[in-house]
Amino acid sequence: MNWRQPHTGGMVMLLAVMAVLPLFLDNSFQYEIAIKVALNAAVCVGLNLLIGYTGQISLGHAGFFALGAYSSAILTDRYGLPPMAAMLTGALGVGLLSFIIARPILKLKGHYLAMGTLGMGVIISIVLNQEADFTGGPDGMSVAALTIFGWEPVTEFQWYWIAVGFLALCVWLSLNLINSPVGRALRAVHGSEIAARTMGIDTTHYKVLVFVVSAVMACLAGSLFAHYNGYITPSKADFFYSIELVTMVVLGGMASTFGAVIGAVVLTVVPQVLTVFENYEMMVFGGVLMGMIIFMHKGLLPTLSEFIGKRFHEPDKR
């Protein structure tokens, strides 16, 4: 293992933070936040592969999250599948669905792709709201408890480990993906699609691939959330949740896996902290966001690491 590689170092640091964090969490509310942070972060890590690295926007990923949540809820409740089987069936279904959607939708570029994915998310949201026989409609439905090979996590502490474990897995997969010929192909698509094609890269194939990967990560996070929460409503498929996810990716730093995690941490935790401002909460939150985008437009992590890098070793100017 090469410790000096930023990937390895980052991964070790992430695991260390995950291991130490429970020492500072002293009530179930704080655990709940940590679990939600981890699940959001997992979605963002996948979304960052699509948006940050490959340069393809999606404003519909909340849809995949909700599909994961509902497939777990429906398949365990109505069809009696064990939770793990339901989760994998959901992931397979979302994988297939996103594969079918990806080819036509990723032909679109820029604003049009944003509109296309937005439409996709809205359709999923409408279906979940309207198919009340299956989904319970706007009131939502309860979700059976998770069992993993007969073991049922009950305490917040156990759930914490499931959530951060899943996040660590997503981060690891994302780092592996990026640090490979496939990863460079994805980034090349972002840089210049036409040049990527002349390098022998089947750009359509890779765009579809990364779309499916990010959809499946969102779907699995959704399944876990549903089981953890015990209850699910269509609000999780909401357009606003999609926007929130994109904001986390942009804020943390595009094309940075750990940046996506940090973005999720900030945007999940800050609103909780800001409750001290009571009525002015949203105003302060908006101000924080605007300030960050204006002063750190590359995103939190890239700006900070650049700042730290400059302080410790001035890069030689050519």
Add this chain to the structure above:
Amino acid sequence: MSLISVEHLTKSFGGIVAVNELDLTIEPGGIVSIIGPNGAGKTTLFNLLSGIYQPTAGRIFFADEDVTDLSCHELAGIGLSRTFQNVQSFMNMSALENVMVGCHLHSNQRFIDTLLQLPSIKKSNRECRDTAIELMTYVGLKDYISAPADRLPYGALKRLEIARALATRPRVLLLDEPAAGLNPRETQEIDDLIRDIAKQGTTVMLVEHDMKLVMGISDRIIVIDHGQWLAEGTAEEIRHNPDVIAAYLGEQGRNR
């Protein structure tokens, strides 16, 4: 055996026929320049050859195989690479990674191997890196190996594109105006580089407006005008061809 041949190649954009019933044959080896006045259809021809455009009519053959319907990345796979007139570098990557992307075809692209970062992926990464360093040194960009692509000056980007194209191990390299925007010294360096690439066995096709470069470097020159074949020959033959002079300077030029 001809390396590239096109038959009755036509490309029209609405009412404008950019390439019109063009026939040509490129033999393997050496440097072949495509010249012609502005709007003659040179870049369109390159875009057709590299699969960026689909022809309206006509066929394209590569090593006697019909490749008309192959897409861009498939053509790269059988040994055709190119650079761009307006540079198309991957500005979101380092200079070295740009060239590493060129190694894509020769590295492990299997998805499961990638997700698990199997040793074969690490081996691919190492090989790509070594090849890329070698190629950057070859094109004279040794100093920029660790630089981000967006820090490179224009002249260096032009060479970065050549290194990236070479990383695909092409049989034919299409260079679209490699000297455009370069100063005389840089042009001379590009000149030497192109000669060396051809000497290593890669057939080079060149579209270029710098006539001094073209006349000095080309083994053969093909002149097209209004999307049609006009003349072909060595630099000396082309220089004295009355049709070529007329195309560039107008009918009166013919009598001078």
